[in-house]
Amino acid sequence: MYDETFLKRLETGLVRMLPAWGLEPGTQLRLLTISENATFLARDPAGGRLVIRVHRPHYHSRAEILSELAWMASLIEGDVVETPRPVAARDGRLLLDLDDGGELRHVVAFEFMSGEEPKASGDLVRWFFRLGAITARLHGHARSWRPPADFSRKVWDFDAMLGDRPLWGDWRAAIGLDPADRPVLERTAEALRSRLEAYGMGEGRFGLVHADLRLANLLVDGERLGVIDFDDCGFSWFAYDFAAAISFIETDPIVPELMSAWIAGYRTVAPFGDQDAAMLPVFVMLRRMLLTAWLASHAETPTAQELGPTYTEGTLRLARAFLDRPQ
Structure with missing residues (x-):
């Protein structure tokens, strides 16, 4: 699924969606990871950063994704764990859809969190x-x-x-x-x-x-x-x-x-x-x-x-x- 053509198509679609989160023209997208989903980093000219996740189709339902975000919100509210907060679009929606040639792909955004993966050695x-x-x-x-x-x-x-x-x-x-x-x-x-x-x-x-x-x-x-x-x-x-x-x-x-x-x-x-x-x-x-x-x-x-x-x-x-x- 995640060949170069498909990823370029996702990126093109996401660029069109960036204003939904209030990101300025000229915002740059960079692919971060491909695993179950494709995750991108959006960086606007003013230095703001947003992590955007495009879900693999036919894996999680809308209800399942919104349930994930609900648990995260409760964990953040209770100061249980440090994790990036889900970011709503300007119209208040947490879950958006990207039209990929007639197939809708679920899209969610998160605050950027700094840091690096712990190394499998040392500490x-x-x-x-x-x-x-x-x-x-x-x-x-x-x-x-x-x-x-x-x-x-x-x-x-x-x-x-x-x-x-x-x-x-x-x-x-x-x-x-x-x-x-x-x-x-x-x-x-x-x-x-x-x-x-x-x-x-x-x-x-x-x-x-x-x-x-x-x-x-x-x-x-x-x-x-x-x-x-x-x-x-x-x-x-x-x-x-x-x-x-x-x-x-x-x-x-x-x-x-x-x-x-x-x-x-x-x-x-x-x-x-x-x-x-x-x-x-x-x-x-x-x-x-x-x-x-x-x-x-x-x-x-x-x-x-x-x-x-x-x-x-x-x-x-x-x-x-x-x-x-x-x-």
């Missing part, structure tokens, strides 16, 4: 301690918040990830997966299903989560750790947020330290039981297989093109180690 353990505390505050808010009556977000349970209704594609289509290795992942998926069923989806374990707290969605500026991109937020296991945080670095030797730091940080804000901690490797394996499926179904993205079969090979190594551990 990362310290930042994961902070992230654990932030995650605990997010979960505390989710447990006590009463969402609007029309609140709608996806449910990230086993079936939505690896089961009968996979939202990110079938892991069996993993890039470069040898048919001879497929039984390894089949056994792993069944082991995950069994462990998750035993763990359960009780109120204390399952609720509204960010679901994508990976390094690319964290912004460090001095001592501030900001969180961006609630696009995947939905209902899942609270402990899954740690697994999402180590996306794409699951095999790094630093992960055990990150896990310990995250748990310690979480416990400065709220309890995190030993049973929950023991489930973290399960959620790491679940997330790894989910991302393996995502790469296959989003092969046009820079991430998929960069990682390709190498990521699938790493998933197999992790799966074999997971199956070898006592369950």
Whole structure:
């Protein structure tokens, strides 16, 4: 989908929409990221900056996007987490539509937040301690918040990830997966299903989560750790947020330290039981297989093109180690 022609078409359409947010003539657009969506930075001649997200079609409904923005607004109002505020158009709408050759693409805008992605080295353990505390505050808010009556977000349970209704594609289509290795992942998926069923989806374990707290969605500026991109937020296991945080670095030797730091940080804000901690490797394996499926179904993205079969090979190594551990 996101080839050069398509991106240029999106950019042309967005330029026409810029006055809707009061941006001046001469505002420059720059592509920031391509993942599930395409995200652009708009910089006007006076130095003002706005981040504009064009949603992938047929992924989130209007109600789901507005629900994401409603949770973000409540988090900001409650000073739960530092995250960019959604920006309404001049007519008050938070969600606009871009007409792309007769197909409408949902568009939302956010304040610009300064900072850089934490590096997978150095102070990362310290930042994961902070992230654990932030995650605990997010979960505390989710447990006590009463969402609007029309609140709608996806449910990230086993079936939505690896089961009968996979939202990110079938892991069996993993890039470069040898048919001879497929039984390894089949056994792993069944082991995950069994462990998750035993763990359960009780109120204390399952609720509204960010679901994508990976390094690319964290912004460090001095001592501030900001969180961006609630696009995947939905209902899942609270402990899954740690697994999402180590996306794409699951095999790094630093992960055990990150896990310990995250748990310690979480416990400065709220309890995190030993049973929950023991489930973290399960959620790491679940997330790894989910991302393996995502790469296959989003092969046009820079991430998929960069990682390709190498990521699938790493998933197999992790799966074999997971199956070898006592369950």
